[in-house]
Structure formats: structure tokens, C-alpha cells
Amino acid sequence: MVFIQDETGTNEANGAEGVGGTRPRQGGRSFPNLTDTLGNSLNDRLLFAVPKKGRLHQACLDLLHGSDIQFHRHSRLDIALVKNLPLALVFLPAADIPTFVGEGRVDLGITGRDQVAEHECVAPPTATTGVEEVLDLGFGKCALQVQVPANGSLAKPEDLIGKNVVTSFTNLAEEYFRKLEVEQAGGAINGDSNGQTKLKTVIKYVGGSVEAACALGVAEGIVDLVESGETMRAAGLKAISTVVSSSAILIKSKHASDAKLVELITARIKGVITAQKYVLCTYNIERAKLDEARKITPGRRAPTVNALEENGWVAVQAMVLRRDIAIAMDKLTEIGASDLIVTKIENSRTGD
Numbered sequence: 001m002v003f004i005q006d007e008t009g010t011n012e013a014n015g016a017e018g019v020g021g022t023r024p025r026q027g028g029r030s031f032p033n034l035t036d037t038l039g040n041s042l043n044d045r046l047l048f049a050v051p052k053k054g055r056l057h058q059a060c061l062d063l064l065h066g067s068d069i070q071f072h073r074h075s076r077l078d079i080a081l082v083k084n085l086p087l088a089l090v091f092l093p094a095a096d097i098p099t100f101v102g103e104g105r106v107d108l109g110i111t112g113r114d115q116v117a118e119h120e121c122v123a124p125p126t127a128t129t130g131v132e133e134v135l136d137l138g139f140g141k142c143a144l145q146v147q148v149p150a151n152g153s154l155a156k157p158e159d160l161i162g163k164n165v166v167t168s169f170t171n172l173a174e175e176y177f178r179k180l181e182v183e184q185a186g187g188a189i190n191g192d193s194n195g196q197t198k199l200k201t202v203i204k205y206v207g208g209s210v211e212a213a214c215a216l217g218v219a220e221g222i223v224d225l226v227e228s229g230e231t232m233r234a235a236g237l238k239a240i241s242t243v244v245s246s247s248a249i250l251i252k253s254k255h256a257s258d259a260k261l262v263e264l265i266t267a268r269i270k271g272v273i274t275a276q277k278y279v280l281c282t283y284n285i286e287r288a289k290l291d292e293a294r295k296i297t298p299g300r301r302a303p304t305v306n307a308l309e310e311n312g313w314v315a316v317q318a319m320v321l322r323r324d325i326a327i328a329m330d331k332l333t334e335i336g337a338s339d340l341i342v343t344k345i346e347n348s349r350t351g352d
């Protein structure tokens with residue numbers, strides 16, 4: 001349960017500084033379970049939902065740290081007041097974050113794109129509800145895939161029609177097999193009394209260890225997340241189709257209460273993400289080779305070039321994608337660059 005206590009009797013909101021300040025409580029948001037003192041302070045704060053456990057949790061904490069969002073989370077409490085911004089963090093399961101943000105109860109959130117897609121199957125966005133994607137955070141990359149026993153007879157998703165499929169993503173799985181069944185029936189399948197098409201495929205929910213379902217005889221196939229593929233291989237499964245590709249995303253509500261603060265947090269997070277993606281490469285090169293060198297390290301806008309005291313030589317500095325740096329260094333060395341230095345970027349603001 002999400003709740004908060006004021007253990008010290010102090011109102012930490014009074015210490016909040018910076019963007020935002022005291023704002024009127026946003027429309028429709030109420031926290032009946034909160035004590036008065038901290039309830040008031042929460043209503044003056046932007047609420048930011050963060051996965052409380054699982055694969056995205058630590059990466060989110062690192063991102064908050066890099067963005068200088070300072071907080072102390074009391075043990076067992078799912079809300080933490082941020083010390084240096086009018087912001088409160090709400091620790092929730094990744095699967096629930098699209099609901100809270102989509103209904104405007106929480107302003108910002110980080111979750112997987114797969115979780116947003118799963119939520120939108122049952123709560124399609126309207127003009128006033130639903131989430132808006134602000135940023136792709138570049139971590140938590142995985143794919144929700146249809147998987148079957150590697151040495152079995154099933155080879156394509158259509159082979160699972162009418163069979164048992166186990167998943168934690170029942171909405172996406174239902175939507176996926178409904179489409180397949182409609183396609184197989186040439187566009188028409190029997191409707192039930194609500195006009196909803198009746199699925200032949202049986203979709204069963206399990207909360208975790210989905211990969212065990214086939215070996216245990218609960219299902220002929222599963223719909224589950226794959227990153228490295230190790231879990232799938234170890235369970236003797238193979239992927240036969242991808243339902244959704246996912247990564248962690250920053251989302252916001254359509255009613256976010258403090259647009260300026262949302263912008264500031266987005267800029268900080270973007271700065272940290274960019275810093276993680278790039279390194280700074282500096283080297284010396286003969287001016288005659290500068291054009292070639294610029295092609296290898298074009299920088300984000302352009303490289304910085306400074307004249308060296310030594311005649312005919314320049315010093316170059318450029319941001320290079322971390323994943324490309326080894327090849328760039330090989331190529332620079334080949335054309336005669338010297339004194340190559342690669343530096344980690346701690347933080348950044350790139351202005352785009």
C-alpha cells in the first residue's frame with residue numbers, strides 16, 4: 001500500500017527550493033490516506049512514479065542520482081519527499097505506473113513501453129486520459145515474444161490458436177491472438193453476447209517464471225519478455241514472433257501539474273542519458289588531415305578545433321557515441337592522430 005507518515009513531525013515541503021514553489025492542488029487529485037501535514041505538502045508537489053522493484057528499479061535510482069534528485073526513502077514507505085525540488089517520488093510496481101499516470105493521479109513516471117501497451121489495451125487513451133511518452137531512456141531493452149518448445153512441432157504463432165498460452169501480459173496476448181484468429185477466419189469470427197469476438201486460444205495469467213509453463217504442461221506456448229535470450233534457451237524454448245519491442249520510457253500525464261518542473265526534470269534526465277551514451281574524444285592531428293578526421297569524429301554539431309603551438313597541428317575535441325569509440329580510435333590512429341584521450345562524460349545539456 002502506498003502511504004506516508006511524518007515520523008519527525010517536520011514538514012519537509014517547507015525546505016523545498018527551486019522551480020515550482022507552492023502550487024494549488026491539481027484538479028481531481030486527492031490522497032485520503034495521508035496525514036494532514038504531509039498530505040498538504042504532497043499536494044504542493046509534482047508526483048513522480050518510479051518502479052519499486054524489478055529490472056528497472058536500480059537504473060531508475062541511478063538516473064535520479066545523476067539528475068541530482070535528492071531524497072531519503074524511509075524503510076517500508078513507498079513515498080519519498082525530494083529534498084531539493086518540490087517533487088515526491090512514489091515507488092510503485094512498473095505494471096501499475098501507466099494506470100496512475102494515465103488517470104492523472106501521478107504526474108510523471110518511468111516504466112516499460114510494454115507496460116504502457118498492456119495498459120492501453122484495456123484503457124485506450126482519450127482526450128483527457130492516458131499517458132504521453134516524453135523520453136526513451138535507452139535501458140530496459142527487451143521484446144515481448146511468443147515462445148514455444150524448441151524441439152516441438154509448433155513453428156508459427158497460428159499453430160497456437162485454440163491452445164493454451166501462459167503470460168503476465170494477458171491483454172497484449174489476447175489482442176495479439178484475437179487479430180490472428182480474425183485473420184485466419186478471413187475477417188469474421190463469432191461474437192459473444194457483448195459483441196466481443198470469442199477467443200479460441202486460452203490465455204492464462206501467471207505473475208512470474210512464465211518460462212516454466214510449457215515444461216510443467218500448463219501451456220503449449222508462452223508470451224514473455226526476452227532480453228539476452230538466456231532464460232528462454234535454458235527453458236528449452238524458441239521465439240516465433242514478437243508482440244512488442246520495449247525499453248524504459250519517461251511518461252507524463254495529460255494533466256501534469258507543473259509544466260515548468262516537468263521540463264526541468266526531463267532536461268536533467270535527458271542530460272544524464274546523453275552523458276551515458278557519449279564519450280568525449282580529444283586528439284592531436286596534422287591540419288592537412290583534419291577533413292578526414294572530421295569525418296571520423298563529426299561531433300554532435302561539429303568538433304571543436306584549436307590551433308596547437310606546434311606549426312601545422314591542431315587539437316580536436318568531439319563527442320562520440322560510446323559504442324562507436326573503439327572503431328573511431330582505430331581509424332584516427334590509421335590517419336596519424338596522436339595523443340588520443342577518451343573521457344567519460346559525467347553530465348550534459350545538449351540543447352536538443
Ligand SMILES: Nc1ncnc2c1ncn2[C@@H]1O[C@H](COP(=O)(O)OP(=O)(O)OP(=O)(O)O)[C@@H](O)[C@H]1O
Binds near residue numbers: 228
Ligand atoms: N530481462 C529483461 N531485460 C530488460 N528489461 C526487462 C527484462 N524483464 C523485464 N524488463 C522490463 O522491466 C519491466 C518490469 O519487469 P520486472 O519483471 O522486472 O518487474 P516486476 O514484475 O515489477 O519485478 P519482479 O519480476 O522482480 O517482481 C518490464 O515491463 C520490462 O519493460
Ligand SMILES: O=P(O)(O)OC[C@H]1O[C@H](OP(=O)(O)OP(=O)(O)O)[C@H](O)[C@@H]1O
Binds near residue numbers: 211224227
Ligand atoms: O532474456 P533474458 O535476459 O534471460 O531475460 C528474460 C527474463 O527476464 C524476465 O524475468 P525476470 O528475471 O525479471 O523474472 P520473472 O520471471 O520473475 O519475471 C522475463 O520474464 C524473462 O524470464
